[in-house]
Amino acid sequence: MSSELFDALTLLEKEKGISKDIIIEAIEAALISAYKRNFNQAQNVRVDLNLATGTMRVFARKDVVQEVYDTRLEISVEEARSINPNYQVDDVIEIEVTPKDFGRIAAQTAKQVVTQRVREAERGVIYSEFIDREEDIMTGIVQRLDSKFIYVSLGKIEALLPANEQMPNERYKPHDRIKVYITKVEKTTKGPQIFVSRTHPGLLKRLFEIEVPEIYDGTVEIKSVAREAGDRSKISVHSDNTEVDPVGSCVGPKGQRVQAIVNELKGEKIDIVEWSDDPIVFVANALSPSKVLDVTVNEDDKGTTVIVPDYQLSLAIGKRGQNARLAAKLTGWKIDIKSQTEAEQLGIYPREGSTFYDDLDDEEEESFNLNLEEIE
Known part of the structure; x- marks a missing residue:
């Protein structure tokens, strides 16, 4: 030898x-x-x-x-x-x-x-x-497609992007560069097999960590993510530093940071809301962009009843119930939305000390005062 x-x-x-x-x-x-x-x-x-x-x-x-x-x-x-x-x-x-x-x-x-x-x-x-890259994000190149998978090159190995992990609003072509979220790394007789996703909520979280320095360094924390890939997502953020605006940090100057993520996700709408340990405040924030008049909490079944102005009802519920559904996923609370008129008929609104009295504009505040006078 x-x-x-x-x-x-x-x-x-x-x-x-x-x-x-x-x-x-x-x-x-x-x-x-x-x-x-x-x-x-x-x-x-x-x-x-x-x-x-x-x-x-x-x-x-x-x-x-x-x-x-x-x-x-x-x-x-x-x-x-x-x-x-x-x-x-x-x-x-x-x-x-x-x-x-x-x-x-x-x-x-x-x-x-x-x-x-x-x-x-x-x-x-x-x-x-790659086992250390599970739940991480990587940039890959689309190699080929078939009825079950899109094969994405990650350098040393091809990863599998299953059909159910592909965004419905995207069309992939060979040589496209895409960011993918590694969901699972398996050891098989034919070698390592890597599964990736474009729909996983973790992808959204990692993209924010890349684009927002305050998240990367821990100043701002992503508390929860709710996502319907390709259509709309919500994330809740929080900072222990009172001088830092967690939502503003994620949006960025002139919306540049969040827009970069929206572009990567081909136009997926993203709502960024502030997290709170008070479920009343958190649920109200999560229903953004809808305004909320009042939230009552039932601790026994982890449910909430949310009152919104009549003209905001459809916005609060969202298209096909999407806004309410994402808010429920984001907060972990069941959400029952009622219009102001329906709540008044049921006798559950208005009530003294309604939570979001200070958040109403002048016209809504005047209406709120009239209703309180009638109760008194």
């Missing part, structure tokens, strides 16, 4: 990121297999590769015994002592058994095994790299 092989292993280690020790171990295992197969030997053998000289030798390992039953695996103590007088029973002796033409046979037989082990080691490197 020439020293050029070891130079090649060093180069392979640099190019593929596979440890040379792993490859050497694979070669030794392959040579042992080749020796046993080609020379009909069942004995316990060890292959010694000399990295300095580029040579290899095969040693048969035999147990030193009092009485020999299998000459392939055992050697008598008398014969062992003829080699070295210090051998005792139960010692292991190594005898060189390298065949003359072993190099040629070994090279032919070991090639496939070594290739397989190198491939496995390379797959292991890729798996180790």
Whole structure:
């Protein structure tokens, strides 16, 4: 075995990121297999590769015994002592058994095994790299499409974008550059398999972390995300720093930050609301852009009743109930929306101390005062 092989292993280690020790171990295992197969030997053998000289030798390992039953695996103590007088029973002796033409046979037989082990080691490197990227975002290039998947190149490996993880308002073409969210990394017999998504709420969260420095450095925290991919999303944000406007930080100067994310998601509308540990305030914020007159909370069934002006009812509910549905997902509270007229007929509004009295404009505030006077 020439020293050029070891130079090649060093180069392979640099190019593929596979440890040379792993490859050497694979070669030794392959040579042992080749020796046993080609020379009909069942004995316990060890292959010694000399990295300095580029040579290899095969040693048969035999147990030193009092009485020999299998000459392939055992050697008598008398014969062992003829080699070295210090051998005792139960010692292991190594005898060189390298065949003359072993190099040629070994090279032919070991090639496939070594290739397989190198491939496995390379797959292991890729798996180790991508398992740490789960729930992270990467930029990939669309390679090809079929009825089940879009195949996205992430550099060393192709990821699978299933049909149900594709945004309904997007059309993908080969060579398109897209950002994807890694949902799962699996180790299979054919190597690592990576699944990605364009619809996962985590994609929206990661995009905000990229675009908004205050989120990246922890000044602003994303508390929750609700998403109907390709159409509309809501995120709630919060900052412990009272001098920082969490919503304004996410919107950015002239809306540049959120607009960059909207462009990446092909026009998906995004509502950014301020999180609160008070469910009344949080639910009211989550129903943005609708105005809210009052919120009552039922802790037993984690439900809320929200009163909105009559002209805001359809806005609060949203198209096909989307606004209310996203608000419920965002807050984790059930939301029952009622118009002001319906609430008045049910006798649940107005009530003294209604939460959002100060948020009404002049006309609505005057109406609110009249209603309170009637109650009093």
